[in-house]
Amino acid sequence: MRLSCPCCGPRDRREFTYYGAADYLDRPAPDAGLDAWDSYLHLRDNPAGPTRDLWYHDPCQSWLQVERDTVTHAIHSVAPVAGRRA
Amino acid sequence: MIDLTTTTAFTGLPLTIGRVTLTAFDPGPVTSVAPYPGRDLSRALAPLAFPQPGAISEAAGLRLVWAGRDLAFLMGGPAPDLTGLAATTDQTDGWAWLTLAGRDAVAVLARLCPLDLRAAAFPPGRSARSLVGHMQAIVIRTGPEAFELAVFRSMAGSLLHDLTGAMRGVAARRAL
Numbered sequence: 001m002r003l004s005c006p007c008c009g010p011r012d013r014r015e016f017t018y019y020g021a022a023d024y025l026d027r028p029a030p031d032a033g034l035d036a037w038d039s040y041l042h043l044r045d046n047p048a049g050p051t052r053d054l055w056y057h058d059p060c061q062s063w064l065q066v067e068r069d070t071v072t073h074a075i076h077s078v079a080p081v082a083g084r085r086a
Numbered sequence: 087m088i089d090l091t092t093t094t095a096f097t098g099l100p101l102t103i104g105r106v107t108l109t110a111f112d113p114g115p116v117t118s119v120a121p122y123p124g125r126d127l128s129r130a131l132a133p134l135a136f137p138q139p140g141a142i143s144e145a146a147g148l149r150l151v152w153a154g155r156d157l158a159f160l161m162g163g164p165a166p167d168l169t170g171l172a173a174t175t176d177q178t179d180g181w182a183w184l185t186l187a188g189r190d191a192v193a194v195l196a197r198l199c200p201l202d203l204r205a206a207a208f209p210p211g212r213s214a215r216s217l218v219g220h221m222q223a224i225v226i227r228t229g230p231e232a233f234e235l236a237v238f239r240s241m242a243g244s245l246l247h248d249l250t251g252a253m254r255g256v257a258a259r260r261a262l
Contacts, residue, residue, distance in 0.1 A: 059154070059222055
């Protein structure tokens with residue numbers, strides 16, 4: 001498996017660390033209520049098909065949002081998390 | 087200020103096994119330069135330029151080497167005053183540097199580093215952050231068969247151990 005770091009170009013899987021679902025990027029407001037926070041912290045989909053993950057490229061210290069397919073193992077896109085909310 | 091004598095982090099260098107030689111080297115003062123968002127460093131850094139990913143800017147005996155996202159290492163001399171423009175940190179004693187050179191240098195490094203080391207993908211004059219063994223490293227290609235490697239200084243012994251093993255392996259295959 002290879003991911004294309006927006007900074008470094010295509011790199012080997014060994015250079016990356018998986019963090020979890022990209023849901024972590026959508027943090028609810030502090031007063032959003034228990035259900036929203038419970039969902040944010042604990043509830044994850046387990047899709048067969050397209051999914052969005054967070055990965056960290058350790059060598060260049062970039063957080064990345066990766067769209068990939070859990071059925072075909074295709075990597076659809078790799079985008080930097082930095083600058084998402086400028 | 088007392089001028090302390092620099093000592094290398096490695097023992098037993100230079101070391102030649104087969105067609106590859108490892109040599110410790112002193113890059114001089116090393117300062118990390120991390121620009122604050124939206125600041126223009128071009129005037130403060132001139133004649134150097136803040137490098138694009140993988141690039142090295144070189145002028146007047148100084149090198150500004152790309153070392154990560156929004157990060158470069160200034161090597162070979164003191165950093166200019168970048169107050170208000172960038173965060174600068176002295177890295178001189180934080181990293182251990184060595185050169186890996188010789189006709190089998192690519193074969194040795196390829197055993198430890200997942201980078202594409204072909205000259206078309208990683209030509210001389212480029213830098214990369216990658217892994218060497220299990221260690222985060224800075225890899226600079228200085229020639230077709232010459233690299234500069236840096237790891238955290240505390241890992242110097244592990245780097246030497248890993249490289250020595252790879253050099254022995256490549257030399258053993260050559261001897262078959």
